[in-house]
Amino acid sequence: MTLPNRWFSQLAALAGLVVAALLMGWWFGGPGWWLAGATLIYVTWMLRHLYLLDRALEGQHRVPLFETRGLWAEIFARVGKLRAKARNRKKRYHRLLREVRESTGALSDGGIILNADHEIMWFNPAAARLLGLDPITDIGHRIDNLLRQPDFVAYLKAPTGEGMTVESPRHESGWLHVQIIPYGEAQQLAIIRDVTREKNVERTRRDFVANASHELRSPLTVISGYLDSLGEGSDMPAAWREPVTEMRRQAERMTRILRDLIELTRLESADAVAPQDFVDVVGMLKPIVAEFQGRPGPTVRLALETDAALLGKESELHSIFYNLINNAVRFTPAGGSVRVIWRVEDSSAVFDVVDTGIGIPEEQIPRVTERFYRVDPGRSRATGGTGLGLAIVKHALQRHEGQLKIRSREGEGSTFSCTFPKERVVFRGTAAQAVL
Amino acid sequence: MEVEDLGHHISRRFNEDLERVRNSELSMGGLVEEQLDRAIKALSDGNSQLGLQVAEDDKKVNRMEVAIDEECSRILATRAPAAGDLRLVIAIIKTITDLERIGDEAEKIGVIAARLASVERPSTNYRELRNLARHVKQMVHGALNSFARLDTKGALEVVKADNAVDEEYESIYRQGITFMMEDPRTITRVMDMTWMARALERIGDHAKNICEYVIFMVHGKDVRHIGVKNIEAEVEQGVRRVEGT
Numbered sequence: 039m040t041l042p043n044r045w046f047s048q049l050a051a052l053a054g055l056v057v058a059a060l061l062m063g064w065w066f067g068g069p070g071w072w073l074a075g076a077t078l079i080y081v082t083w084m085l086r087h088l089y090l091l092d093r094a095l096e097g098q099h100r101v102p103l104f105e106t107r108g109l110w111a112e113i114f115a116r117v118g119k120l121r122a123k124a125r126n127r128k129k130r131y132h133r134l135l136r137e138v139r140e141s142t143g144a145l146s147d148g149g150i151i152l153n154a155d156h157e158i159m160w161f162n163p164a165a166a167r168l169l170g171l172d173p174i175t176d177i178g179h180r181i182d183n184l185l186r187q188p189d190f191v192a193y194l195k196a197p198t199g200e201g202m203t204v205e206s207p208r209h210e211s212g213w214l215h216v217q218i219i220p221y222g223e224a225q226q227l228a229i230i231r232d233v234t235r236e237k238n239v240e241r242t243r244r245d246f247v248a249n250a251s252h253e254l255r256s257p258l259t260v261i262s263g264y265l266d267s268l269g270e271g272s273d274m275p276a277a278w279r280e281p282v283t284e285m286r287r288q289a290e291r292m293t294r295i296l297r298d299l300i301e302l303t304r305l306e307s308a309d310a311v312a313p314q315d316f317v318d319v320v321g322m323l324k325p326i327v328a329e330f331q332g333r334p335g336p337t338v339r340l341a342l343e344t345d346a347a348l349l350g351k352e353s354e355l356h357s358i359f360y361n362l363i364n365n366a367v368r369f370t371p372a373g374g375s376v377r378v379i380w381r382v383e384d385s386s387a388v389f390d391v392v393d394t395g396i397g398i399p400e401e402q403i404p405r406v407t408e409r410f411y412r413v414d415p416g417r418s419r420a421t422g423g424t425g426l427g428l429a430i431v432k433h434a435l436q437r438h439e440g441q442l443k444i445r446s447r448e449g450e451g452s453t454f455s456c457t458f459p460k461e462r463v464v465f466r467g468t469a470a471q472a473v474l
Numbered sequence: 475m476e477v478e479d480l481g482h483h484i485s486r487r488f489n490e491d492l493e494r495v496r497n498s499e500l501s502m503g504g505l506v507e508e509q510l511d512r513a514i515k516a517l518s519d520g521n522s523q524l525g526l527q528v529a530e531d532d533k534k535v536n537r538m539e540v541a542i543d544e545e546c547s548r549i550l551a552t553r554a555p556a557a558g559d560l561r562l563v564i565a566i567i568k569t570i571t572d573l574e575r576i577g578d579e580a581e582k583i584g585v586i587a588a589r590l591a592s593v594e595r596p597s598t599n600y601r602e603l604r605n606l607a608r609h610v611k612q613m614v615h616g617a618l619n620s621f622a623r624l625d626t627k628g629a630l631e632v633v634k635a636d637n638a639v640d641e642e643y644e645s646i647y648r649q650g651i652t653f654m655m656e657d658p659r660t661i662t663r664v665m666d667m668t669w670m671a672r673a674l675e676r677i678g679d680h681a682k683n684i685c686e687y688v689i690f691m692v693h694g695k696d697v698r699h700i701g702v703k704n705i706e707a708e709v710e711q712g713v714r715r716v717e718g719t
Contacts, residue, residue: 183496
């Protein structure tokens, strides 16, 4: 590495000074004094520049330097450059920060940053507007002290990805959706969205379906009644027999669809969690299976591996079991088999329906619980389904905190498994079984 | 060095204890608010099941009161708090008593709402009661908010609002008397409505009490039974003192 020019000139200046001092010493005598004097001058000169440098680093202003070349001029120029760079960077960050702040301010969704103790670190104007927070006094307060709804507090302790809906603390009959996203080191971001409109639209839709089904039911009852008496009368012309039979079948199907629609809307508008009545599952499954065993079609077998009972709502559990078995039977050709299994797995209870039916293509499995979704429209209608069975199962199961798992392979059959959490299972023990 | 560290540690634990009991008190407040909310909903929707559920859930409020009370006694016995800390503990002990009473009144409203659900509803669907309930709900909400924020000005607003609630109760009461004189068949229903209005008015009083404890806790001044004017003066003085120092 070669010495940079500026250091070379600096060393040359020092050497020149020493030589000059020695020359003067040789000429006038006492070279030691001359040398000491020269060193003193050099040190003073250095100190002065150090002082200037110190001031330059300390203050904001430019410090004048009376040199344009050499080591010090170079050093000062570099310091100046560094400072300009830093200043630019600072300006850029300021601008960026302001832009971020402005854009979060313009967001219509509220955002709140919480620390590990759920204390509010920051929030945007939308959050202040939606929750009634005060930007001056509320920083540092715990959010659950200000938003005290028990449901929200419970959610805050164990946030899930889906978020939750709470009543707005500011507007009556307003609804907010809150989602908490953890990030960084134990920090959390709460996103708050006004969902009053969605809630209202949802309610209107539900009310409409409920009302429409109720309204349609009474005229349909009249039609079915007359069709029944027509079909049973013997004085009907032969040409009309077939059409009337078909009309009766369709009217019956329409009744079933309406009944399922009403059941579904009832499930949707009921409380989120089903009551905990004692339900004897074994006693419920036996007659259902017996009913299907009496019909033509696949063989239906019941395997009771446990006598566990459930805590839930009897009519809804009946819906779940009936719809799943009915579904399996409809999609399994005669000669196939449907196995219904009631068993215990890891202290939760599982209800399986295993069929050897036509199966469901893999990509359609997630969609089969949608209402009126049909894997194969022609076939499904031919077997007389309403298209709502699995939707009812899904909703009823949700209210029992259960899970529906569907495994299927096209052409080989499907397995529908309902898992009920252990809080809802009552084990009656082997002693009770022995007595029975 | 070590002694200092130990001292710091103890006071940190102490702070955590205080913070925890304060949080439990506010979550009890949240539960009471929800109870009140559901009781009113049971009335306006004519949902007797919900009304009875509210009455049933009052047990939860009672359990919380006992737990917080115990925690406060423990803090008093083991930490011997002084000054502001002591005032905080005292304010919490008093507040939970009032919250529990609000819970009891909500239970009463729930039971009455369940009973009213089975009789014919007036054409206004109890508009006056719902109005009163909205004001009272705001008072409870404001009282707990001012507790959370240590906001004595907010507390003062709630104290002031109590007068309006008292007047509203008065007018519902008089209206009820008129109804009963006009048509004795409505007596059962109007009596129930009056009881409900009475319960709501009492809730307003309890909310006001909570606000007085907030002022006591923050400024160290007992402002019970001295009238709104004097409370206002005390709060202003207290706020000035806080801002001055």
